[in-house]
Amino acid sequence: MITILVAAGDDDKDFFSGLSRMLDKHFVTARAYGQKLEAGGPFPALMLCDLKSFKAIDTEKVIVVCKKPEPFTARIKGASLVVAIVDSSDDELLEHVSATRLPAITCGLRSRDTITLSSMAPDSAVIDLRRCITCLDGGRAEPQEIPIRLKNPLDSFLLMAAAAILILSGKTECIKEGFI
Numbered sequence: 532m533i534t535i536l537v538a539a540g541d542d543d544k545d546f547f548s549g550l551s552r553m554l555d556k557h558f559v560t561a562r563a564y565g566q567k568l569e570a571g572g573p574f575p576a577l578m579l580c581d582l583k584s585f586k587a588i589d590t591e592k593v594i595v596v597c598k599k600p601e602p603f604t605a606r607i608k609g610a611s612l613v614v615a616i617v618d619s620s621d622d623e624l625l626e627h628v629s630a631t632r633l634p635a636i637t638c639g640l641r642s643r644d645t646i647t648l649s650s651m652a653p654d655s656a657v658i659d660l661r662r663c664i665t666c667l668d669g670g671r672a673e674p675q676e677i678p679i680r681l682k683n684p685l686d687s688f689l690l691m692a693a694a695a696i697l698i699l700s701g702k703t704e705c706i707k708e709g710f711i
Contacts, residue, residue, distance in 0.1 A: 638691035
């Protein structure tokens with residue numbers, strides 16, 4: 532199971548819900564938000580939770596989605612791999628994640644970001660993977676541009692974070708199918 536920790540503020544429930552909806556299309560998920568647990572089916576492949584719900588997390592693979600510079604109050608135990616997905620538009624957040632020494636995938640519109648958007652319209656976007664990413668299973672995702680269709684306009688970081696999770700999970704093909 533992959534655990535996704537969402538480091539966001541109390542006012543980011545819409546971000547958490549949007550990420551959950553996008554990932555539910557590709558994984559059997561369990562969600563914990565505000566210490567309430569929901570499961571989308573038996574044997575979830577992905578656990579999505581807010582950072583404040585747990586004091587300790589014991590899991591093998593962890594992705595921390597960093598939207599705001601929230602303190603990492605949860606201790607991560609037993610993880611063989613921890614990766615951060617970071618909104619690069621927030622310099623304070625970049626400094627915060629850098630101080631944790633977690634390997635990071637930056638998402639934004641800066642030239643140094645790993646995942647960017649080549650274009651974005653209300654009903655479509657092109658995700659640009661600028662550098663190779665080593666997936667959680669050891670495979671590699673090569674640089675590429677991936678056009679997608681959107682049912683509704685989305686926040687750009689939400690879209691890039693969902694794409695990063697799918698890429699890290701070895702599900703790049705899900706993005707190529709056209710919808711996230």
